[in-house]
Amino acid sequence: MSGASTLDILLWVVWPYVCLAVFVFGHWWRYHYDKFGWTTRSSQLYESRLLRWGSPLFHFGILFVFLGHVMGLGVPKSWTSAVGISDHLYHLMAITIGAVAGFCTIVGMIILIYRRRTVGPVFSATTRMDKAMYLVLAVVILLGLANTVGQVIGEYDYREGVSIWFRGIFRFSLHPDLMAAAPLTFQLHGFIAIFLFAMWPFTRLVHVFSAPIGYLWRPYIVYRAKPEGRLGSAPTRRGWDRSDLKR
Amino acid sequence: MKVMAQMAMVMNLDKCIGCHTCSVTCKQAWTNRSGVEYVWWNNVETRPGQGYPRTYEDQERWQGGWRLTRTGRLRLRAGSRLKNLVTIFSSPTMPAIQDYYEPWTYDYDTLISSPLTKHTPVAQPYSLISGQPMKISWSANWDDDLGGAPNVTQNDPILKKVSDEIKLEYERTFMFHLPRICEHCLNPSCAASCPSGAIYKRSEDGIVLVDQDKCRGWRKCVTGCPYKKVYFNHKTGKAEKCTFCFPRIEVGIPTVCSETCVGRLRYIGLVLYDADRVLDAASTEDEHELLAAQRSVFLDPDDPEVQREAEAAGIPHDWVRAAQRSPVWKLINRYEVALPLHPEYRTMPMVWYVPPLSPVVDQVQETGVDAEDVDTLFAAIESLRIPVEYLAELFTAGDTVPVTGVLHKLAAMRSYMRDLNLGRDPRPEIPAGVGMSEEDMYEMYRLLALAPYDERYVIPPAHSEQAHQLEELVTECAVANVDDGLEQDYAGVSGPFGEGSGEQSQPIAVETLQALRTRQTSDESWGPPDKHRRVNLLNWDGQGMPRGLFPRKRKGDVDE
Numbered sequence A: 001m002s003g004a005s006t007l008d009i010l011l012w013v014v015w016p017y018v019c020l021a022v023f024v025f026g027h028w029w030r031y032h033y034d035k036f037g038w039t040t041r042s043s044q045l046y047e048s049r050l051l052r053w054g055s056p057l058f059h060f061g062i063l064f065v066f067l068g069h070v071m072g073l074g075v076p077k078s079w080t081s082a083v084g085i086s087d088h089l090y091h092l093m094a095i096t097i098g099a100v101a102g103f104c105t106i107v108g109m110i111i112l113i114y115r116r117r118t119v120g121p122v123f124s125a126t127t128r129m130d131k132a133m134y135l136v137l138a139v140v141i142l143l144g145l146a147n148t149v150g151q152v153i154g155e156y157d158y159r160e161g162v163s164i165w166f167r168g169i170f171r172f173s174l175h176p177d178l179m180a181a182a183p184l185t186f187q188l189h190g191f192i193a194i195f196l197f198a199m200w201p202f203t204r205l206v207h208v209f210s211a212p213i214g215y216l217w218r219p220y221i222v223y224r225a226k227p228e229g230r231l232g233s234a235p236t237r238r239g240w241d242r243s244d245l246k247r
Numbered sequence B: 001m002k003v004m005a006q007m008a009m010v011m012n013l014d015k016c017i018g019c020h021t022c023s024v025t026c027k028q029a030w031t032n033r034s035g036v037e038y039v040w041w042n043n044v045e046t047r048p049g050q051g052y053p054r055t056y057e058d059q060e061r062w063q064g065g066w067r068l069t070r071t072g073r074l075r076l077r078a079g080s081r082l083k084n085l086v087t088i089f090s091s092p093t094m095p096a097i098q099d100y101y102e103p104w105t106y107d108y109d110t111l112i113s114s115p116l117t118k119h120t121p122v123a124q125p126y127s128l129i130s131g132q133p134m135k136i137s138w139s140a141n142w143d144d145d146l147g148g149a150p151n152v153t154q155n156d157p158i159l160k161k162v163s164d165e166i167k168l169e170y171e172r173t174f175m176f177h178l179p180r181i182c183e184h185c186l187n188p189s190c191a192a193s194c195p196s197g198a199i200y201k202r203s204e205d206g207i208v209l210v211d212q213d214k215c216r217g218w219r220k221c222v223t224g225c226p227y228k229k230v231y232f233n234h235k236t237g238k239a240e241k242c243t244f245c246f247p248r249i250e251v252g253i254p255t256v257c258s259e260t261c262v263g264r265l266r267y268i269g270l271v272l273y274d275a276d277r278v279l280d281a282a283s284t285e286d287e288h289e290l291l292a293a294q295r296s297v298f299l300d301p302d303d304p305e306v307q308r309e310a311e312a313a314g315i316p317h318d319w320v321r322a323a324q325r326s327p328v329w330k331l332i333n334r335y336e337v338a339l340p341l342h343p344e345y346r347t348m349p350m351v352w353y354v355p356p357l358s359p360v361v362d363q364v365q366e367t368g369v370d371a372e373d374v375d376t377l378f379a380a381i382e383s384l385r386i387p388v389e390y391l392a393e394l395f396t397a398g399d400t401v402p403v404t405g406v407l408h409k410l411a412a413m414r415s416y417m418r419d420l421n422l423g424r425d426p427r428p429e430i431p432a433g434v435g436m437s438e439e440d441m442y443e444m445y446r447l448l449a450l451a452p453y454d455e456r457y458v459i460p461p462a463h464s465e466q467a468h469q470l471e472e473l474v475t476e477c478a479v480a481n482v483d484d485g486l487e488q489d490y491a492g493v494s495g496p497f498g499e500g501s502g503e504q505s506q507p508i509a510v511e512t513l514q515a516l517r518t519r520q521t522s523d524e525s526w527g528p529p530d531k532h533r534r535v536n537l538l539n540w541d542g543q544g545m546p547r548g549l550f551p552r553k554r555k556g557d558v559d560e
């Protein structure tokens, strides 16, 4: 941490922690305060011709982009070389897959934003929060794609810089200097992406955490019985618990 | 054997006059909110006709319900669970708003605020979806009473199955109304399609509900339901469906659609069924056997063993008694005149129908022959191939035998009762000819024709200790989450995260409905306690001073 200026510490230490704290507590708060509003807010009922292309392109693209980030940011360079993936091979993979996924995401996003703007009912169902979120998301994705494509010519190895800084945040070993040394587009991508995390709980992005994976295993038909142990319509008040046998 | 109780309905189609009272009262009670303007939990469609949403019965296109795989296993027609998840970003076969209809309102203000003009001002229709002026070209019952026939009517998927030549001629002579609500199926494909597991069947009474707090708006249930009775609220982004008016049912009063039905043709009651056998029955290979299979899942509430098992399963004693008196059980399994709607969807629907005899009677009447003579009617049922086949496509997966059987019973009842009503000697051979005793025939007549209120509805209230707890589940009730809508701009969005967000749901007070029931069932006319001190100003001619116009003087009041 030595040698980092105050600004660097603010940008690459304080900012991530503040935003992550907002991310975590924001979700907790939203879940308690607004379960009813926790939805994808789909607009398919209004329009599906554009959605049919835009939405899968965007969503599958971004799923791969996410996996790419798990690889690039989460897995240390030493691990991949330990399993015999050379730097060259790794980069080739990262750039091709990353570019394809990023390209799909962008095309999908353009279709979706075009649809949102031009289809009347969809536009009028767009909240101010949606608009802000779209803007931030678009900037982050564009910068990310620029970074990926830039890898072809540039010589900056983010796995020696950004990735170590990023992992450090969760291990409390802080490296603001590494970020300070990164190229501007990486800095911007990181900075705005972190802001996106702070926005996350207050946007429709919360639906990401509802990805219904459990559907693959649960029984088809769900039965629900009345909840046990309550007497009236309000939760039991203090001092009015029933004298049930506690086991 | 695993005994479960199911609240079910039967509708006697002969008595439906297509007045839409049920739809309107249901809408007023439940879906007159922003986001569900296009939604009719109860709709009445004219058959033949396209239905609502248009051509929903064409499952090749809409992919609702279940199908059997080659190995005889039950699968969602829309695809495997994996396919369901992979297509989550854009549901492939979800109906668009145009397949229902684009809801509209009128610009009433131009009428009110217009200055004096030469021509009467006109209120224009405005879309409730886009807020723009629109041309009305379809609605939930656009083809009411065969409006638009034959052009509109010939797209009826059932009609296409039955015949391709005779269409034109027979549209003019054959028509009936089909009121539809959610079927509260024993094997609901809506619930099976829901990735979040938000749709569930209440284990107490089998009512199928959407948990509004768990629904994430994946829209899969809309495709999954073959009857298209789950709707997407485009403002809240949640699925909504008919709740069988559960807050009313819990205190023992019928659903709004039943209560207000002017034809008094709806029956509500309990059926006990064997939950362990549902899947087997739904997987019956031959579609024509599905009716019998579903009937065999129901358990006879008079059977002591069933009663024992019901008690073991925690079904209260008075519920079993109610199941014995249930009109639904009688119409389905004792008289065998009620049939399920589209058993071939394999969801085991629980709203059944007594098919209409009127198309046959009408045609006989037109020829000037005695339409109440049993032999004439029987002969007509045999010869009127198309109406019978059409009914069979609706109620028995195309098997005309059970439909003919029911129509025979209804025809027999008509003839037999005419003799009685005219003071002639009853002819026992008529009921015997359709395999019924004279007593049964009379009882059936009483239930179908006289239809007394407390025999039509046998609804045991949820036990009071349960009632409060059941009412706890009102987060399922979408209506609880609604603002009053008065200030609502139709194209606007409220709440920080979109429509309806951030509000705490208000439970529907069970007491309100108890009061409603007291009012409806009490002998005295009901009024506020200070009724004698009130004056109906509408009847007051302005002369004199009726008693109660002013509060009574109390001691110590000073005269002016």
Ligand code: SF4
Pocket: B181, B182, B183, B184, B185, B188, B189, B190, B191, B208, B224, B225, B226, B227, B228, B229, B230, B241, B347
């Ligand atoms: S009819 Fe009702 S219970 Fe049956 S699948 Fe459709 S929505 Fe579900």
Ligand code: SF4
Pocket: B015, B016, B017, B018, B019, B020, B021, B022, B023, B044, B177, B179, B260, B261, B262, B263, B264, B265
């Ligand atoms: S209220 Fe009764 S008679 Fe009228 S349309 Fe509805 S079901 Fe038919």
